[in-house]
Amino acid sequence: xxxxxxxxxxxxxxxxxxxxxxxxxxxxxxxxxxxxxxxxxxxxxxxxxxxxxxxxxxxxxxxxxxxxxxxxxxxxxxxxxxxxxxxxxxxxxxxxxxxxxxxxxxxxxxxxxxxxxxxxxxxxxxxxxxxxxxxxxxxxxxxxxxxxxxxxxxxxxxxxxxxxxxxxxxxxxxxxxxxxxxxxxxxxxxxxxxxxxxxxxxxxxxxxxxxxxxxxxxxxxxxxxxxxxxxxxxxxxxxxxxxx
Numbered sequence: 001x002x003x004x005x006x007x008x009x010x011x012x013x014x015x016x017x018x019x020x021x022x023x024x025x026x027x028x029x030x031x032x033x034x035x036x037x038x039x040x041x042x043x044x045x046x047x048x049x050x051x052x053x054x055x056x057x058x059x060x061x062x063x064x065x066x067x068x069x070x071x072x073x074x075x076x077x078x079x080x081x082x083x084x085x086x087x088x089x090x091x092x093x094x095x096x097x098x099x100x101x102x103x104x105x106x107x108x109x110x111x112x113x114x115x116x117x118x119x120x121x122x123x124x125x126x127x128x129x130x131x132x133x134x135x136x137x138x139x140x141x142x143x144x145x146x147x148x149x150x151x152x153x154x155x156x157x158x159x160x161x162x163x164x165x166x167x168x169x170x171x172x173x174x175x176x177x178x179x180x181x182x183x184x185x186x187x188x189x190x191x192x193x194x195x196x197x198x199x200x201x202x203x204x205x206x207x208x209x210x211x212x213x214x215x216x217x218x219x220x221x222x223x224x225x226x227x228x229x230x231x232x233x234x235x236x237x238x239x240x241x242x243x244x
Contacts, residue, residue: 002124003027003124004029006078008043010036027119031047037162046132048078048141052081053083056082067080067096073141082098130142133167140167142159148162149162155170156169171191187218187220188219196233197211197212199211201228206219206221
């Protein structure tokens with residue numbers, strides 16, 4: 001599984017150098033780039049990356065304020081790495097919970113050590129994944145582990161949650177399909193399910209059963225049969241088979 005990251009850097013040279021180093025890692029994907037604390041805040045809230053890399057430059061305190069603001073909006077902060085030409089902000093970075101602090105210019109060895117430590121301390125499955133639902137100036141963050149399934153109705157998508165709540169977003173199902181983490185499978189024109197809650201696949205009735213506190217049956221269509229086959233193979237790898 002991939003780690004997503006955002007870069008916040010007003011220096012084109014250091015930003016480009018960092019991107020070149022990070023391209024070496026196939027499990028890292030850039031989802032946003034910003035050049036200021038204000039842009040960075042908006043980019044993080046929009047893309048909810050796993051990792052944020054920020055050039056503290058001469059405006060370091062603005063970025064620490066940005067982190068404070070993130071705490072107001074996000075249930076779980078991304079992992080943050082700061083870098084600068086001096087150690088000036090190192091103490092503040094430690095106090096703010098930064099994962100690492102680099103001294104510019106970027107050093108390929110330092111980047112590699114940090115990425116390896118990231119993989120060891122924060123295996124991808126352990127990083128909470130959130131999705132942001134934005135409506136005008138209202139931002140709502142959902143932990144994807146708590147989503148049972150998504151159901152569309154024209155241009156509206158309803159998120160059916162584990163606690164029984166249903167949360168509506170005024171976007172199409174397609175707009176969420178590529179943003180959801182691995183494990184969410186499109187099974188129908190109107191449904192995307194979270195595979196962790198699938199307890200049964202009935203090919204005869206074309207139904208997937210989800211189980212949590214209750215059971216729900218979702219239809220799947222022939223158009224998405226290849227997705228169902230992939231889902232079955234994925235679940236079978238972790239299941240002990242007891243066939244009649």
